[in-house]
Amino acid sequence: AQSVAQPEDQVNVAEGNPLTVKCTYSVSGNPYLFWYVQYPNRGLQFLLKYITGDNLVKGSYGFEAEFNKSQTSFHLKKPSALVSDSALYFCAVRDNWDTGRRALTFGSGTRLQVQP
Amino acid sequence: DGGITQSPKYLFRKEGQNVTLSCEQNLNHDAMYWYRQDPGQGLRLIYYSQIVNDFQKGDIAEGYSVSREKKESFPLTVTSAQKNPTAFYLCASSPGTRNYEQYFGPGTRLTVT
Numbered sequence A: 001a002q003s004v005a006q007p008e009d010q011v012n013v014a015e016g017n018p019l020t021v022k023c024t025y026s027v028s029g030n031p032y033l034f035w036y037v038q039y040p041n042r043g044l045q046f047l048l049k050y051i052t053g054d055n056l057v058k059g060s061y062g063f064e065a066e067f068n069k070s071q072t073s074f075h076l077k078k079p080s081a082l083v084s085d086s087a088l089y090f091c092a093v094r095d096n097w098d099t100g101r102r103a104l105t106f107g108s109g110t111r112l113q114v115q116p
Numbered sequence B: 001d002g003g004i005t006q007s008p009k010y011l012f013r014k015e016g017q018n019v020t021l022s023c024e025q026n027l028n029h030d031a032m033y034w035y036r037q038d039p040g041q042g043l044r045l046i047y048y049s050q051i052v053n054d055f056q057k058g059d060i061a062e063g064y065s066v067s068r069e070k071k072e073s074f075p076l077t078v079t080s081a082q083k084n085p086t087a088f089y090l091c092a093s094s095p096g097t098r099n100y101e102q103y104f105g106p107g108t109r110l111t112v113t
Helices: none
Strands: A003-005 A010-014 A019-021 A024-026 A033-038 A044-050 A056-058 A064-068 A073-078 A087-094 A104-106 A110-115 B004-007 B010-013 B019-025 B031-037 B043-051 B054-057 B064-066 B076-078 B087-094 B108-112
Touching: A003 A087, A003 A104, A010 A019, A019 A110, A024 A073, A033 A064, A033 A073, A044 A056, A044 A064, A073 A087, B004 B087, B010 B019, B019 B031, B019 B087, B019 B108, B043 B064, B076 B087
Parallel strands: A010 A110, B010 B108
Antiparallel strands: A003 A024, A019 A073, A033 A044, A033 A087, A056 A064, A064 A073, A087 A104, A087 A110, B004 B019, B019 B076, B031 B043, B031 B087, B043 B054, B064 B076, B087 B108
16 A cells, blocks of 8 residues: 655754755555645645656745655755744655545654744 | 635534534535544545545544535534544545645534543
């Protein structure tokens, strides 16, 4: 079955510094990968996705993600963190096509704390 | 959260009572989903529906039921059979295209005592 791992429960970074939130995945076939952000007591907001093409994907709010097929990773990055980026971040992968299930599998989430 | 509404935002029930959570979308999306979110566990799929009058169980369907009588509506009933119903419930929809990008509602926090 497909799976997503977010190895860090929390990432702390100072405002203005670059940030990375890690994600690795396991899926058969070509991976369809997503990043979402969640603010307290809110739904998830879509940030970006990788379907095919360039390994560096640009998304909302200055975020980008780097797809690395050999390392089965899809790390979220931002060159300069803002305090307002503090939130919970989820990585997700589309389910294996051959399972017949048409849904996403989510990681456990990483809390990003940006200190002023 | 645009285009997907969930009501109410907070819901309190006594143990042993069934409760129905509302989810409506005006995005004309074919697919709809229900997730449960618990601290430290991410999102777990309860049920999903790819088309009207059809739905499938997700990973944690026991104690839950759904219906999909209209394209825009996908209500979730939390029954008394659900052992630990207190959680944050999220509804999502997708155009149903192959890339499965999902759009989420604001969520309903259910507390059962």
